[in-house]
């Protein structure tokens with residue numbers, strides 16, 4: 001299979017990513033993360049992330065080209081996350097992408113990070129059905145989108161009104177004495193727990209919207225654990241983790257299936273770091289099956305932030321012959337999802 | 344020799360092209376909030392204005408600050424990545440030294456101070472010949488050991504009571520950056536140039552969390 005050869009650069013949070021995609025074929029996905037430097041602070045420190053992006057950028061680019069076995073001069077375009085994300089972190093990637101595009105004499109595409117999370121699934125499961133519904137869940141975002149055309153038309157259906165789902169994982173992990181980021185250790189602890197041991201609240205479950213809220217759930221878990229400790233009892237970490245995870249997966253998958261049904265859409269794509277969660281994947285598979293919805297979830301390595309997803313979206317834009325972004329394209333930390341390509 | 348110079352360590356986005364003997368083109372835009380938007384178009388413009396093309400470049404030199412982090416990083420990542428794309432070396436120079444090189448010799452030692460935000464300045468001190476004696480460092484304007492000497496750089500304009508005796512210029516000039524790099528390279532001694540590493544001078548603001556706060560009373 002051939003198609004445009006596109007370099008994608010991603011720096012919206014703690015991952016410095018450079019990916020190379022030809023058409024819908026993944027050639028290389030090179031990622032450096034500063035997560036180790038953030039873990040002792042219990043959250044991503046923007047300035048630490050930005051400093052790490054500067055140091056990692058050229059090595060990550062070099063590694064991507066070496067792995068793909070292509071020369072920089074062979075690429076057709078450079079795509080970069082222009083937003084949303086951490087302002088200072090985005091700027092490093094955007095400046096790098098401009099320098100690379102200008103230095104090689106190639107067009108530049110400043111793209112939306114959330115649309116890239118959807119587009120990456122094409123690398124594994126082929127062209128996206130039109131339209132599809134996308135559920136994007138990570139430490140930074142929790143959104144439901146209707147996607148008629150990932151290169152240009154993306155409509156918000158719902159989003160979190162407070163914490164992102166991944167943030168709730170991080171905060172609950174802290175309450176349980178588990179490390180940051182909270183997703184993987186909670187998933188692991190939950191494997192030995194009873195998901196029905198504690199009935200944690202499902203906020204906005206019956207409110208008829210496609211929005212989420214996770215702040216109350218996080219507080220409910222903290223309050224429950226405190227009560228046990230105050231009573232001089234141990235906190236059953238596995239049961240709390242499993243019950244918390246059950247509540248998150250229940251709300252996310254219910255609303256995602258709802259979004260498909262209401263809009264008459266038969267395909268659901270899940271992306272973002274929380275899409276690596278085993279319970280979310282299993283529950284989504286069961287509920288989609290029961291509702292006759294086709295489910296597409298990329299492998300975990302492509303769900304978390306990376307350059308390949310940006311390259312995948314950029315390659316679709318080049319294939320669609322969209323005009324590129326100008327060299328003065330800004331980074332926008334609160335880029336709306338409706339701005340898929342920034343011009 | 345065709346050197347591209349750039350500096351983003353101050354509110355000025357300054358870019359110049361130099362053939363080793365003389366400056367060919369330069370562009371200066373003062374806008375503290377738009378470094379990333381302005382820099383790449385400015386580079387493209389300066390190279391076009393000089394009638395050159397990007398593949399003619401033989402070296403890049405970037406101001407390494409000290410300077411406010413976000414803007415400073417834009418210049419350094421641009422320099423590093425453009426150098427990687429073109430396969431040419433990338434050097435750094437202290438941005439305060441670049442300002443110092445443009446000071447009209449006052450016949451005495453002098454200081455250079457630039458805006459470090461948070462009511463502080465980045466500063467360094469120089470002897471009458473313009474050789475750096477002390478710094479770079481970051482301090483409140485009143486805490487800079489001035490010893491009665493005049494001050495160049497924007498710090499003199501921002502804090503005239505603590506840093507009086509403004510002898511200008513306010514910002515580093517990319518043409519000067521190029522000239523200094525050309526001189527160092529022509530001497531065959533690139534060790535007088537710095538690696539393109541940022542001079543942050545401050546640690547990131549981050550505090551390790553204590554125990555989780557109680558949510559119930």
Ligand SMILES: [Zn+2]
Nearest residue numbers: 117138272305
């Ligand atoms: Zn993301």
